[in-house]
Amino acid sequence: MSHYTRTQSQQHPTQRQFNPYTENGGTILAIAGADFSVIAGDTRQSEGYSIQTRYAPKVFKLTDKAVLAVNGFAADGNMFVKKVKQRLEWYRHAHSKDMPLRSIARLIQTMLYAQRFFPYYVYNILGGIEEDGTGAVYSFDPVGSYEREACRAAGSAQSLVQPFLDNQIYFKNQTPVLGTSHPTHLPLRHVVQLVIDSFTSATERHIEVGDGVELYIILARGRGTQGLDSFKDVQELTPHAEGERLFVLRRELKKD
């Protein structure tokens, strides 16, 4: 004869919570020049340790003189870009012209803050040419705080890239030779090279950065292409040379 006891596991009510967000890695970066602006992002999209795709653009053309980079939760980023583009199209229909860059920046702020209590989980960097012809970079936090800057990195390798930029763009911790001063704006060729170097460095040390990098380069009205000529495979996205000109430059990054 045998007997056994059954241990009744205690039944606790369990709560499940749907998490509407995820983090898709990658890094974006933008630098403003005197009469140009460069906005770049890598193309890897990942979740945890898995790579979802090696080519998912994070940088988008909004108008001929405005480019938006989005980083964070990719689904929110794509949706947000879609909605910004829609608002810009409505503006074009209403006013028969493209929205000025500083107005796009303010529009992005209001659109982000409208979602204050269910935010787009995205860091935005807007680059382009202002109405006065100067290169500009606007950076945003997920709920719409923004600022015009000369350079900004965001995303998973922000902590690797930003101090490097402080040093190379703002010349932080560097003293100019007596009687001279540091340039406030760097030449285009130099900026493009710094951006590519930043991404190569970030790729080397950060697992979520890699595969490829896309650089969007916006030139002010009437500015020649000097500084771009030394780079291979630069593709122009604007149909004609009047007005602002937009170029894209793609480079492979390490895939490991």
Place this chain on the structure above:
Amino acid sequence: MECQFGLSGNGYVLLAASTTAVRSIVKMKHDQDNIKVLGPQLIMSYSGEPGDTIQFAEYIERNIRLYQIRNFHALRPSSAASWLRRQLADSLRSRNPYAVNILLGGYDNATSKPHLYWMDYLGTLTNQPYAAQGYGSYFVLSLLDRYHNPEASLEEGLETLRRCIDEVEKRLVVSQGKYIVKVVDKDGVRVIEL
């Protein structure tokens, strides 16, 4: 909730410690002396877990005394600080660590220089011109950044110390009550009535 701070000047170190002993919401004592005289020219203020503080301070006091008896001379401030630190560091990884924070002030006769050491319960030791511990440090340190002068006379040093005590009294929610102040210099240790 106790507060202690110290500063060095021209040839002296001043230590000040609040004299109120608190347990829960009750003030148990108004005249507690939290500054031990460890040697002819060495003083130590302490704060932390009640019980640990007294136990540890007395242990230090007796052993520093023992060294003096055995060797016919007192430990110099830097050596005393190193030994004290080691006691705390060893205690930290023992079964029952002491939770005691310490300021050590001394006058080194060999070099004729005052020394002030800041030490926490983990055994973090650093030599400082001025130092503070407890909630008071959040107010006092910035004051000392502004007013501390390593060449100040004892009177000027005491004036700075009064500023510190007044500031803590003014800004900290809990009143610290009275302070006991001791000075160590070439002439030895004295209690100072503010």
Place this chain on the structure above:
Amino acid sequence: MQYNGGSIVAMVGKNCVAIASDLRLGNQALTIATDFEKVFPITDRIYLGMAGLATDVLTLRERFRFRVNMYSIKEEREIEPKTLAQLVSSTLYERRFGPYFIEPIIAGLTDSSKGSQPFIASADLIGCLNFAKDFVVVGTAEDKLLGVAEGLWEPDLEPEDLFETISQTLLNAVDRDAFSGWGAVVHVITPDKVITRTLKGRMD
């Protein structure tokens, strides 16, 4: 590891190495001292840096001094950098399940009979060694240091150029870290001398 703050970096140059640390000692967000060095000489040509819990930095400095002295007495010669690295590693691994909360960096030159070759290494808090050929970083500004060093460092730098590179790397990295900074100290070790310089930095 964030309790006291602090960061260290070491780099290889041409027949030389450099090691540098910041000077902050904090108690969480409150800065206690701005003269707290985290890099110590072991021999004339080997330096050891430790970032992490300050009490363990002090304890281990004493412990390593003892163990290196014992080594010198028994072997009747100076310790080699790679031997020191193994010594550091085994000392840390002894406390595998109750570790010292520090991450060490070793920088030095091998004995002149072995050609004064540059050597750097780092380890984690339980002594897992990393022998890098270019640069190593530890501390609260680790990620920032990696980013800047990856951008600025190049092979075969002469001592003065290496000094500039390591200084710029450290200063710009700690300026983006709330737990590190308040000045820095840099040692450049060459076969015939060690150049030590204290740098001013942002005080915020």
